[in-house]
Amino acid sequence: xxxxxxxxxxxxxxxxxxxxxxxxxxxxxxxxxxxxxxxxxxxxxxxxxxxxxxxxxxxxxxxxxxxxxxxxxxxxxxxxxxxxxxxxxxxxxxxxxxxxxxxxxxxxxxxxxxxxxxxxxxxxxxxxxxxxxxxxxxxxxxxxxxxxxxxxxxxxxxxxxxxxxxxxxxxxxxxxxxxxxxxxxxxxxxxxxxxxxxxxxxxxxxxxxxxxxxxxxxxxxxxxxxxxxxxxxxxxxxxxxxxxxxxxxxxxxxxxxxxxxxxxxxxxxxxx
Amino acid sequence: xxxxxxxxxxxxxxxxxxxxxxxxxxxxxxxxxxxxxxxxxxxxxxxxxxxxxxxxxxxxxxxxxxxxxxxxxxxxxxxxxxxxxxxxxxxxxxxxxxxxxxxxxxxxxxxxxxxxxxxxxxxxxxxxxxxxxxxxxxxxxxxxxxxxxxxxxxxxxxxxxxxxxxxxxxxxxxxxxxxxxxxxxxxxxxxxxxxxxxxxxxxxxxxxxxxxxxxxxxxxxxxxxxxxxxxxxxxxxxxxxxxxxxxxxxxxxxxxxxxxxxxxxxxxxxxx
DNA sequence: TTGCTCCTCACGTCACGTGAGGTGGC
DNA sequence: TTGCTCCTCACGTCACGTGAGGTGGC
Numbered sequence: 001x002x003x004x005x006x007x008x009x010x011x012x013x014x015x016x017x018x019x020x021x022x023x024x025x026x027x028x029x030x031x032x033x034x035x036x037x038x039x040x041x042x043x044x045x046x047x048x049x050x051x052x053x054x055x056x057x058x059x060x061x062x063x064x065x066x067x068x069x070x071x072x073x074x075x076x077x078x079x080x081x082x083x084x085x086x087x088x089x090x091x092x093x094x095x096x097x098x099x100x101x102x103x104x105x106x107x108x109x110x111x112x113x114x115x116x117x118x119x120x121x122x123x124x125x126x127x128x129x130x131x132x133x134x135x136x137x138x139x140x141x142x143x144x145x146x147x148x149x150x151x152x153x154x155x156x157x158x159x160x161x162x163x164x165x166x167x168x169x170x171x172x173x174x175x176x177x178x179x180x181x182x183x184x185x186x187x188x189x190x191x192x193x194x195x196x197x198x199x200x201x202x203x204x205x206x207x208x209x210x211x212x213x214x215x216x217x218x219x220x221x222x223x224x225x226x227x228x229x230x231x232x233x234x235x236x237x238x239x240x241x242x243x244x245x246x247x248x249x250x251x252x253x254x255x256x257x258x259x260x261x262x263x264x265x266x267x268x269x270x271x272x
Numbered sequence: 273x274x275x276x277x278x279x280x281x282x283x284x285x286x287x288x289x290x291x292x293x294x295x296x297x298x299x300x301x302x303x304x305x306x307x308x309x310x311x312x313x314x315x316x317x318x319x320x321x322x323x324x325x326x327x328x329x330x331x332x333x334x335x336x337x338x339x340x341x342x343x344x345x346x347x348x349x350x351x352x353x354x355x356x357x358x359x360x361x362x363x364x365x366x367x368x369x370x371x372x373x374x375x376x377x378x379x380x381x382x383x384x385x386x387x388x389x390x391x392x393x394x395x396x397x398x399x400x401x402x403x404x405x406x407x408x409x410x411x412x413x414x415x416x417x418x419x420x421x422x423x424x425x426x427x428x429x430x431x432x433x434x435x436x437x438x439x440x441x442x443x444x445x446x447x448x449x450x451x452x453x454x455x456x457x458x459x460x461x462x463x464x465x466x467x468x469x470x471x472x473x474x475x476x477x478x479x480x481x482x483x484x485x486x487x488x489x490x491x492x493x494x495x496x497x498x499x500x501x502x503x504x505x506x507x508x509x510x511x512x513x514x515x516x517x518x519x520x521x522x523x524x525x526x527x528x529x530x531x532x533x534x535x536x537x538x539x540x541x542x543x544x
Numbered sequence: 545t546t547g548c549t550c551c552t553c554a555c556g557t558c559a560c561g562t563g564a565g566g567t568g569g570c
Numbered sequence: 571t572t573g574c575t576c577c578t579c580a581c582g583t584c585a586c587g588t589g590a591g592g593t594g595g596c
Contacts, residue, residue: 003503008549011448012513013499015492018448018550023586039594040551046500053492057377061370065585081381088374095367098333102360105329109353176283176290178561220287220325227285228318231275238574241284280575290576295560311568312577337559450587510548551593560583567577 003046004033010044014052021052029069030055063087100255104217115225119209120235120266123242126164128185129155130200136179141216144168147184148250151197160191167244169202175241207242207263208235215255219243219262226264239265275318276305282316286324293324301341302327335359372527376489387497391481392507392538395514398436400457401427402472408451413488416440419456420522423469432463439516441474447513479514479535480507487527491515491534498536511537 011018024030025042030052032042051072058068067087074080129151135143148166155162164187174180185202193199208230212222223241230236242263252258283290296302297314302324304314323344330340339359346352401423407415420438427434436459446452457474465471480502484494495513502508514535524530 001504003500003506005503006549008444008448009499009503009508012444013496013503015447015495017450017586019587020585022551027585036594041594042550046503049496049500053380053496056492057373057380059585060373061377084377084381091370098363101329101332105333105356108325108329109356172280172284175287176280178289220328223287224285224321224325227281228275228321231277231281231285231318232273234275236281278575289560291561292559294577299559308568313568314576331559547596549593549595552591554588554590556588557586558584562580562582564580565578567575569575570573 001046005044005046007032007042007044010048010052013046013049014056016052016056024055027065029065029072058084058087061087061091100215100217104215107214107218108221115222116211118226118229121207121209121263122268123205123207123263125204126187126202127189128187128200128202129158129160129191129197130183130185130202131196131198132181132183132200133196134179135174135182137174138178140182143182144184145249148186148245148248151184151186154194154197155186155188155191158190158192158194160188163187163189165244165246166248167202167242170241170243172238172240205239205242205263206237206266206268208266209261209263211246212258212260212262213256214258216258216260219260222260222262223264226262230264230266235266237265237267241265273318277316277318279304279314279316282320282324285318285321286328288324288328296327299337301337301344330356330359333359333363372487372489376487379486379490380493387494388483390498390501393479393481393535394540395477395479395535397476398459398474399461400459400472400474401430401432401463401469402455402457402474403468403470404453404455404472405468406451407446407454409446410450412454415454416456417521420458420517420520423456423458426466426469427458427460427463430462430464430466432460435459435461437516437518438520439474439514442513442515444510444512477511477514477535478509478538478540480538481533481535483518484530484532484534485528486530488530488532491532494532494534498534502536502538507538509537509539513537 005013007018007021011021016024021030021042025032030048033045033048034043035041036043055068055072058071063071067083071080071083074083131147131151133143151166152162154160166184166186169183169185171181174182183202185200187202191199208226210222210226210229212219227236244261244263246259246261248258248260277285279290279293283293288296293302293314297304302320305317305320306315307313308315327340327344330343335343339355343352343355346355403419403423405415423438424434426432438456438458441455441457443453446454455472455474457472459474463471480498482494482498482501484491499508516533516535518531518533520530520532
């Protein structure tokens with residue numbers, strides 16, 4: 001049993017708008033069962049209703065059309081379900097991120113936390129195991145989540161001794177354009193390069209350093225305080241920014257326990 | 273104390289990209305402290321950091337720029353917090369909606385529920401208290417949430433006796449274009465018009481009727497089954513679609529207990 | 545026959561991102 | 571002086587929505 005439907009009838013059956021159906025036809029996502037050669041009238045079939053309903057559900061979950069297309073083209077149920085599950089997981093991560101931002105918004109609106117003490121510090125060059133890559137802001141959390149374990153693993157494999165807290169070096173474009181070169185490093189004695197992980201000398205710098213307590217989501221607050229300090233004292237220099245992870249995800253379970261030193265480049269010897 | 277910053281420096285301080293800052297300037301959301309007359313160089317001030325951080329937070333929560341502008345322009349903290357709270361509530365509602373859709377997606381992918389029995393029914397014209405308005409799909413839940421209580425309130429005020437379940441009439445454009453004329457009605461004896469609520473004769477129709485059990489989010493499944501039935505039996509007529517709310521939010525707490533009759537217009541006397 | 549449904553462009557939306565091509569400031 | 575930062579267009583993105591202007595089908 002099947003029945004033929006005009007686009008309007010199919011729209012009422014599936015609760016997809018006529019405009020959406022024409023768009024899905026244009027992009028080849030949901031082809032009508034037939035198209036009249038002379039009039040161009042689209043013809044749908046009742047057998048297409050189930051597919052249309054699936055498309056509607058996935059779009060309501062803001063699944064991008066290329067991904068929807070992949071779901072529809074899945075050769076079997078397992079592949080299809082995996083694609084859907086992956087999307088739901090993306091949504092879950094985004095939801096968690098939203099929760100963090102809401103918390104951080106409350107913190108921002110609350111009476112301002114007394115900002116810590118800015119320290120001017122000369123940092124010596126140091127031997128490290130490091131990974132350097134072009135990373136976008138959106139992916140930085142996941143990237144760090146794989147990079148640092150990798151660094152510690154190489155340290156162990158190559159017999160290196162870790163001599164201090166891990167850190168990151170962020171090129172200006174990372175902030176100014178939303179993506180840029182990022183170096184993750186762990187200071188070591190001994191050890192050796194291994195694949196992407198290189199034995200690398202991190203250069204000396206003069207930094208204004210401010211300790212950030214709590215989630216990474218709030219880091220911009222500390223950046224603001226630190227950068228304002230450096231600017232107002234006329235000591236700000238250009239160059240990459242450093243972060244030192246004194247206590248992070250590997251050390252404490254709760255984000256509120258994170259301790260991060262933010263290092264802003266300054267001109268040497270101009271301390272206060 | 274204050275300090276002057278180039279757009280790049282301000283970007284690194286606030287973690288807003290240079291492109292975003294220029295855009296916020298263009299649309300008048302975040303004006304630089306100054307602009308050099310000859311070179312066009314923007315100049316920001318450290319005193320603007322806090323505002324920029326707020327903008328960043330609100331944008332991370334996908335607050336539309338006009339709303340952000342309203343928050344920034346709020347004359348006092350209370351107004352500002354109210355605007356933010358309203359946005360968080362919108363997000364909360366959307367989150368709930370997402371949860372419903374995920375559940376409904378699972379239902380769709382599960383082995384198909386045996387569909388109920390389609391009944392062909394001649395419905396007589398009936399006197400009702402009714403509200404009619406142009407409503408978009410996005411707002412239909414909220415609209416019904418105010419319309420039906422209003423109908424019952426007028427029924428009580430004007431001494432009307434409710435004689436059956438409430439219903440809705442949906443013009444084809446409601447589905448085909450995503451917005452259209454919707455009539456909410458409650459059948460009565462007695463009663464009188466009162467403001468937007470009119471004493472209105474709902475016309476007679478011939479309907480194919482299928483009972484929908486569960487959340488409204490799943491209604492498209494029943495629409496698909498019912499419309500396919502009518503089409504495949506060659507009895508589908510054009511005209512508005514009716515829903516009768518046998519058990520809805522006012523009657524049962526859990527969505528899974530909702531019972532809704534969907535009525536699809538058919539040609540009279542062509543039953544089976 | 546009427547008018548209702550369907551058709552195809554072309555352009556708009558929203559918040560920026562992506563270059564191209566060019567100039568100013570240290 | 572070099573090159574780095576900044577500038578302004580103009581156009582792209584994504585999934586449709588919004589008309590305009592016109593034709594086919596019952």
